[in-house]
Amino acid sequence: MTHSPDVLIVGAGIVGAACAYELAREGARVEVIDSQPPGGGATAAGMGHLVVLDDNPAELALSQLSVALWRELADQLPQTAEFWTCGTLWIAANEAEWEAARAKQVLYPDSTLLDAQALYEAEPQLRPGLAGGLLVPGDAVVYAPVAARWLLEQANAKVTRRTVTDITALQAGAVICATGASARTLLPDLPVRPRKGHLAITDRYPAMVRHQLVELGYLQSAHGDAAESVAFNLQPRPTGQLLIGSSRQFDSDAPGIDAPLLRRMLTRAFEFLPGLAHCQILRTWTGFRAATPDKLPLIGRLRDHLYIATGHEGLGVTTSLGTAKLITAEILGRRPPIAPEPYRPERFHA
Amino acid sequence: MLKILVNNAVVHVPANATVAAALLHAGTAGFRRSVTGAPRGPLCAMGVCMECRVTIDGQPHQLACQTFCREGMEITAP
Numbered sequence: 001m002t003h004s005p006d007v008l009i010v011g012a013g014i015v016g017a018a019c020a021y022e023l024a025r026e027g028a029r030v031e032v033i034d035s036q037p038p039g040g041g042a043t044a045a046g047m048g049h050l051v052v053l054d055d056n057p058a059e060l061a062l063s064q065l066s067v068a069l070w071r072e073l074a075d076q077l078p079q080t081a082e083f084w085t086c087g088t089l090w091i092a093a094n095e096a097e098w099e100a101a102r103a104k105q106v107l108y109p110d111s112t113l114l115d116a117q118a119l120y121e122a123e124p125q126l127r128p129g130l131a132g133g134l135l136v137p138g139d140a141v142v143y144a145p146v147a148a149r150w151l152l153e154q155a156n157a158k159v160t161r162r163t164v165t166d167i168t169a170l171q172a173g174a175v176i177c178a179t180g181a182s183a184r185t186l187l188p189d190l191p192v193r194p195r196k197g198h199l200a201i202t203d204r205y206p207a208m209v210r211h212q213l214v215e216l217g218y219l220q221s222a223h224g225d226a227a228e229s230v231a232f233n234l235q236p237r238p239t240g241q242l243l244i245g246s247s248r249q250f251d252s253d254a255p256g257i258d259a260p261l262l263r264r265m266l267t268r269a270f271e272f273l274p275g276l277a278h279c280q281i282l283r284t285w286t287g288f289r290a291a292t293p294d295k296l297p298l299i300g301r302l303r304d305h306l307y308i309a310t311g312h313e314g315l316g317v318t319t320s321l322g323t324a325k326l327i328t329a330e331i332l333g334r335r336p337p338i339a340p341e342p343y344r345p346e347r348f349h350a
Numbered sequence: 351m352l353k354i355l356v357n358n359a360v361v362h363v364p365a366n367a368t369v370a371a372a373l374l375h376a377g378t379a380g381f382r383r384s385v386t387g388a389p390r391g392p393l394c395a396m397g398v399c400m401e402c403r404v405t406i407d408g409q410p411h412q413l414a415c416q417t418f419c420r421e422g423m424e425i426t427a428p
Contacts, residue, residue, distance in 0.1 A: 203403075203411045204411075278409060
């Protein structure tokens with residue numbers, strides 16, 4: 001005779017794994033189902049940048065909470081998770097962006113505003129003529145597929161590889177849908193649509209770049225609604241490899257490389273870091289973010305015992321840990337660490 | 351003959367020599383180090399295996415087997 005678990009999570013990506021970890025810590029018996037190996041979807045396709053973003057107060061609250069949780073977890077993560085507090089350096093290309101950086105600084109208590117000279121001391125390889133930047137030292141990077149597998153191991157969660165076709169038929173005390181951009185195939189009414197991204201990774205060029213570098217214009221790409229956009233976003237891996245992003249693309253379900261868009265993305269990166277044009281790229285790939293109309297995730301009870309944790313777009317690795325706290329608080333009827341209302345799915349059905 | 355520098359030592363090589371041939375001629379066994387520190391050298395000698403990468407004139411990850419020596423070229427191969 002088999003007993004249904006306390007919690008059944010559909011989706012073994014970083015969000016599902018974080019929920020499993022948190023619920024197991026609270027004593028729940030957790031099982032996880034995925035059609036792919038753990039961390040094999042968007043979790044493996046993304047950069048694993050653990051970053052605080054401030055486009056709106058809800059995004060700021062969830063990302064601040066989550067980066068703090070990652071920092072608490074850092075010492076326990078295995079070496080292969082490659083956790084590294086390299087910080088984020090937001091680059092201001094001109095005076096207007098530098099003023100934006102100055103305004104942003106208020107929201108980041110530990111940050112340092114850099115003038116042009118300080119910027120080039122921090123990152124000598126950047127092209128000349130930039131205005132400065134904002135250094136956020138607490139941001140970090142992680143190799144998310146390994147982190148996801150570790151979280152599942154810690155949860156002692158049984159992970160079953162199969163495809164779920166009817167999520168409402170699953171038997172458990174609570175069922176969590178954490179399937180990222182493919183949530184719509186299970187729950188067609190969800191306001192989630194795939195937003196394709198490209199990444200490239202280079203060979204090893206140790207110490208060429210020291211911080212995750214993001215142009216301040218990135219937020220226009222991430223939070224705008226353009227059908228296609230690119231922004232300079234470069235991550236030094238602990239191995240010395242450089243992860244080059246980013247692109248955003250709606251209305252494309254094809255996983256193949258879009259060569260013209262990849263060219264735009266790389267050209268943008270070369271504009272900021274000219275030396276990159278001489279580096280060897282080893283691999284390019286794509287993935288699908290789960291985008292919502294208001295750029296905030298869907299976290300909370302959908303109906304009955306069915307919960308949702310998706311729609312994190314490009315911030316899912318960062319906000320997975322905060323998401324898990326919110327979902328766990330709701331399932332157990334506890335007080336959540338931050339106000340949960342902005343993320344509740346019913347905001348689209350009111 | 352051409353004069354090149356291999357790890358700051360002068361080496362004379364024929365004009366049509368590849369960097370890989372020059373390094374082997376100079377007695378260099380390890381062209382690069384793997385991630386775990388093991389020595390690596392040319393395996394395929396036709397630009398496929400990527401094992402012969404060296405730093406040429408300051409530019410890392412150049413294929414030694416696919417690059418001809420030039421007068422004054424500086425090669426670093428740990």
